[in-house]
Amino acid sequence: MPRLVQISGDMDAAGMARLKPVFEELAAGTDDVTLDLSAVEFVDSSGIGGLVFLYKRLHKSNRKLRLRGAAGQPLQLVIHLRLSDLIEEGRRP
Template sequence: MPVITYTMNQTLVLTIDGELNNDMVEEIRPIIDSLIQKHTDVLVDMSSVCFIDSAGIGSLIYLYKQLQSNGRRMRVICKQGQPRDLLSILHIDRTITCYQNVRDFLADVSAEQAAMDTRYSSMAM
C-alpha cells in the first residue's frame, strides 16, 4: 500500500504516494477515519502524489472538516505540479496551509512554538 502514517512533533503524518484518485481513496478510507479519531493535528504529505482527482479533493476536504470540527488542524505538503495547481485553482490552499516540503512545515511549527513561548513568558512576568 502506498500509504504510511507516523508521528512527527506531535503531529500525525499521512504520507501518500502515487495518485490520489477514487481507487486510492477507497483504499485509504479506513486510515482517514482512524486519523479523525485521534487527538492530534494531521499533516498530509502528498509530495510524492503525481495526480489528484475529485475523489482525492473530496477526501482532503472531508478530513479537514472533521479535524477542524474537533479543534484540530490539517496541513498539506504538496510540491509543484498537477495536485498543487488543482489545490490552487479550487482555492483550497487558501484554507488549508500547503508547504513545499517537510523542512518548510518544521520551520513553521518552530516559529509557532517560539511565538507561543514568548507569549507565555511575557504573561508570567
C-alpha cells in the same frame, strides 16, 4: 506535534478507496495532521473529497490539517480550489 502521514500514488477513486480507512482513523484521532503529498502525482474529485472530509472532521474538533510537498497537478488543483490555506508555510508558490 502533528501526525505526519506520507501519501503515495494517485488520489483518484481507486486510491481513495485504499486511503479511506487511513483518513477515518486520522479523523478519529486527537492530533493535528500533516499529509505529505510529495509522492502524489494526480488528484481528482475523489481525492479532493477525501481532503475536504478530513479537513471538516479535524476542524470540528479544533484540529488542523496541513499539506506539504504538493507539486504539479495536485498543487495546482489545491490552489485552483482555494484550499491553499492548507499548505504549510514555505511551500506556497
